[in-house]
Amino acid sequence: MEYKISDKLAALKPSAIREIFKSLTDPTIISFAAGNPNPLSFPVEALSRISADIFANQASFALQYGMTEGYTPLRQAVSERLRDRFGISRSFDTTVITTGGQQGIELTCKALCNEGDAVICENPSFIGALNAFRSNGARTVGVPLNDDGIDVEKLEAVLKIEKRAKILYLIPTFHNPAGITSTLENRQKVYALAKQYGVVILEDNPYGELRFAGVDVPTYKSFDEDGIVVYCSSFSKILSSGMRVGFVCGPEALVSKMIVAKQVEDVHTNLFFQMLCHRYITEYDLDAHIAGIRDLYRAKCNRMLTALDREIPSCIKYTRPEGGLFLWCTLPDGKDSAPFVKAALAQKVAVVPGSAFNCDENAPSDSFRLNYSMPSDDDIDRGVAILGKLAKEMF
Amino acid sequence: MEYKISDKLAALKPSAIREIFKSLTDPTIISFAAGNPNPLSFPVEALSRISADIFANQASFALQYGMTEGYTPLRQAVSERLRDRFGISRSFDTTVITTGGQQGIELTCKALCNEGDAVICENPSFIGALNAFRSNGARTVGVPLNDDGIDVEKLEAVLKIEKRAKILYLIPTFHNPAGITSTLENRQKVYALAKQYGVVILEDNPYGELRFAGVDVPTYKSFDEDGIVVYCSSFSKILSSGMRVGFVCGPEALVSKMIVAKQVEDVHTNLFFQMLCHRYITEYDLDAHIAGIRDLYRAKCNRMLTALDREIPSCIKYTRPEGGLFLWCTLPDGKDSAPFVKAALAQKVAVVPGSAFNCDENAPSDSFRLNYSMPSDDDIDRGVAILGKLAKEMF
Numbered sequence: 001m002e003y004k005i006s007d008k009l010a011a012l013k014p015s016a017i018r019e020i021f022k023s024l025t026d027p028t029i030i031s032f033a034a035g036n037p038n039p040l041s042f043p044v045e046a047l048s049r050i051s052a053d054i055f056a057n058q059a060s061f062a063l064q065y066g067m068t069e070g071y072t073p074l075r076q077a078v079s080e081r082l083r084d085r086f087g088i089s090r091s092f093d094t095t096v097i098t099t100g101g102q103q104g105i106e107l108t109c110k111a112l113c114n115e116g117d118a119v120i121c122e123n124p125s126f127i128g129a130l131n132a133f134r135s136n137g138a139r140t141v142g143v144p145l146n147d148d149g150i151d152v153e154k155l156e157a158v159l160k161i162e163k164r165a166k167i168l169y170l171i172p173t174f175h176n177p178a179g180i181t182s183t184l185e186n187r188q189k190v191y192a193l194a195k196q197y198g199v200v201i202l203e204d205n206p207y208g209e210l211r212f213a214g215v216d217v218p219t220y221k222s223f224d225e226d227g228i229v230v231y232c233s234s235f236s237k238i239l240s241s242g243m244r245v246g247f248v249c250g251p252e253a254l255v256s257k258m259i260v261a262k263q264v265e266d267v268h269t270n271l272f273f274q275m276l277c278h279r280y281i282t283e284y285d286l287d288a289h290i291a292g293i294r295d296l297y298r299a300k301c302n303r304m305l306t307a308l309d310r311e312i313p314s315c316i317k318y319t320r321p322e323g324g325l326f327l328w329c330t331l332p333d334g335k336d337s338a339p340f341v342k343a344a345l346a347q348k349v350a351v352v353p354g355s356a357f358n359c360d361e362n363a364p365s366d367s368f369r370l371n372y373s374m375p376s377d378d379d380i381d382r383g384v385a386i387l388g389k390l391a392k393e394m395f
Numbered sequence: 396m397e398y399k400i401s402d403k404l405a406a407l408k409p410s411a412i413r414e415i416f417k418s419l420t421d422p423t424i425i426s427f428a429a430g431n432p433n434p435l436s437f438p439v440e441a442l443s444r445i446s447a448d449i450f451a452n453q454a455s456f457a458l459q460y461g462m463t464e465g466y467t468p469l470r471q472a473v474s475e476r477l478r479d480r481f482g483i484s485r486s487f488d489t490t491v492i493t494t495g496g497q498q499g500i501e502l503t504c505k506a507l508c509n510e511g512d513a514v515i516c517e518n519p520s521f522i523g524a525l526n527a528f529r530s531n532g533a534r535t536v537g538v539p540l541n542d543d544g545i546d547v548e549k550l551e552a553v554l555k556i557e558k559r560a561k562i563l564y565l566i567p568t569f570h571n572p573a574g575i576t577s578t579l580e581n582r583q584k585v586y587a588l589a590k591q592y593g594v595v596i597l598e599d600n601p602y603g604e605l606r607f608a609g610v611d612v613p614t615y616k617s618f619d620e621d622g623i624v625v626y627c628s629s630f631s632k633i634l635s636s637g638m639r640v641g642f643v644c645g646p647e648a649l650v651s652k653m654i655v656a657k658q659v660e661d662v663h664t665n666l667f668f669q670m671l672c673h674r675y676i677t678e679y680d681l682d683a684h685i686a687g688i689r690d691l692y693r694a695k696c697n698r699m700l701t702a703l704d705r706e707i708p709s710c711i712k713y714t715r716p717e718g719g720l721f722l723w724c725t726l727p728d729g730k731d732s733a734p735f736v737k738a739a740l741a742q743k744v745a746v747v748p749g750s751a752f753n754c755d756e757n758a759p760s761d762s763f764r765l766n767y768s769m770p771s772d773d774d775i776d777r778g779v780a781i782l783g784k785l786a787k788e789m790f
Contacts, residue, residue, distance in 0.1 A: 112398070112401055
């Protein structure tokens with residue numbers, strides 16, 4: 001039988017990152033390609049103790065069907081943390097649990113976009129979000145990213161032309177892949193534009209807790225007096241990514257529709273791990289745990305920056321991130337990064353080409369992404385030395 | 396801000412079952428409304444032991460990001476069980492893990508249906524599936540259900556007219572809500588029609604392991620020589636529903652597209668519980684465990700049938716199921732069941748009106764659904780007595 005695949009999925013390609021991941025089964029490859037948190041960031045002992053207690057005392061509840069909106073005590077605990085830590089949530093907002101931050105992104109698009117509607121994105125942007133929009137039949141429209149955030153003038157130009165824009169998708173803090181944190185001034189201008197043009201801001205903040213230098217910039221959601229911001233995040237980078245527990249805070253009138261959609265995607269998120277998260281947040285010192293992760297990533301990032309400063313020719317530029325998991329490197333003179341990435345992989349160092357994050361899937365990119373959360377210090381030194389030698393040969 | 400909800404979600408109502416569930420927070424209500432497995436069916440001690448071992452020895456892996464297709468050893472174990480227990484899978488098939496059976500249903504529709512395409516369903520059918528189809532902009536087209544399965548003549552009449560039919564959604568074994576198991580003869584005729592008209596059969600089999608009387612009927616998937624059947628099921632009714640671990644076996648060419656869609660919905664299913672499932676299946680006696688669940692549900696079902704035989708006036712007909720979780724009761728002379736259901740709830744007995752399962756959301760129904768897996772024996776006796784007294788007054 002020949003399967004007639006739906007238009008929205010027929011056009012969707014497996015991401016370039018996934019293809020690179022497949023090559024990583026070779027253990028001799030040094031990988032700067034992943035987006036994984038370091039396993040040292042998982043509080044294994046505490047989760048193990050709580051797990052034993054739930055099995056002993058609440059198993060019938062934890063293993064049974066739960067509410068689509070999420071486990072009520074966890075929703076409450078997340079809501080309080082968002083308020084205390086990020087100044088988030090107004091009376092019109094509600095907080096619900098999703099199956100990872102990814103589901104929050106996908107549900108926001110599903111709730112707002114008809115086929116052919118547009119989602120405006122920073123270019124480059126997170127490939128998982130771009131594909132989530134495409135899988136709902138939405139068009140992704142890229143706006144360039146400057147050092148202070150999305151280009152405001154170009155954003156306004158797009159908003160003027162693009163009558164079917166429904167969502168403005170932003171990763172304002174420790175942007176993946178570009179590593180940029182937008183300024184408050186940029187955020188305020190962008191917020192005003194979104195309000196003026198009636199577009200919902202989807203603020204994706206998976207790395208917001210991972211600041212290891214500099215000072216926090218207020219989230220969009222923290223100044224959302226108008227109910228135009230949906231805020232998505234998760235526990236993937238601070239407790240466990242494999243458990244798939246995320247959350248959304250947004251206007252109840254919109255989030256309630258997302259919950260109807262969630263019900264038909266997976267009924268609810270794994271209840272046992274929702275209970276684990278709740279117990280961990282309320283019984284352990286999450287801030288101290290996160291401080292430990294920050295120390296780890298500060299050291300990893302500094303190690304990689306030191307190696308880059310030593311090895312890489314000065315014609316290649318790279319970000320100096322204050323948090324998150326990624327560095328973003330840019331080749332001179334707008335050169336396509338694809339040949340360099342390919343040559344690096346041949347020398348057993350994996351990085352992700354910038355083209356994997358483009359809104360236009362076929363456009364080349366002069367950049368590539370480096371991850372520093374996963375590799376060992378030794379692999380950072382050896383891998384960057386290989387990249388540096390290669391760069392000196394090629395540029 | 397006024398949110399412009401997408402057409403496909405704007406029309407989607409929260410299910411009537413959910414509304415009834417909200418009323419169940421009153422502990423004095425006897426509920427025959429749920430679809431939950433009895434918590435006695437969760438192998439708590441074994442899962443607890445395996446969990447402790449995973450935390451002790453494999454935590455870094457179990458809490459990290461995993462593969463979208465699922466944990467390879469679990470895929471292998473499920474594939475072997477499907478082959479040995481249900482005669483399922485050919486060389487062109489693959490088995491992947493989903494976040495509950497629900498996600499398998501939703502992904503099949505997403506991969507095959509454009510907006511306006513049709514999914515042909517038994518009428519009545521599972522509300523979670525109907526809403527999954529609607530959430531993808533598909534139309535649900537109902538075909539009546541007879542005692543031997545979907546009405547073959549009416550199905551063919553629909554297939555002749557309905558040029559945009561992409562999927563035939565069936566719950567052939569212990570149908571929810573109607574409790575019917577279709578005959579092999581019916582299945583063979585339906586399969587031939589689906590093949591002739593180029594429609595994919597989506598076989599939903601969440602209750603297939605729960606047979607407590609009679610003999611198994613071969614699944615559609617077991618005679619799928621043509622690669623036209625996608626088979627969905629889960630561990631929700633035999634290990635834990637709250638963990639949200641399900642699986643799909645279907646043609647690789649189609650399932651690979653579903654996996655691209657799954658990646659942007661939730662990246663992957665909770666990895667820790669995938670590992671728990673794998674360890675349980677391979678290290679414990681799953682068949683013995685399932686035999687225990689069957690004994691429990693046989694006793695529960697017999698208790699409810701005995702009470703119904705004693706209390707209910709003969710003008711009301713009901714099924715005598717050989718497995719699954721539900722009984723289906725039908726009022727005389729095509730009477731709308733809504734007033735009876737409402738009166739029962741006023742007397743603190745909750746049942747689900749048949750209208751909640753109609754393909755046409757606004758059509759009335761002469762039937763209602765009773766669940767026997769959850770209530771205590773005492774509640775079964777008392778609840779059915781109340782329903783019987785009410786029925787004698789009303790009919």
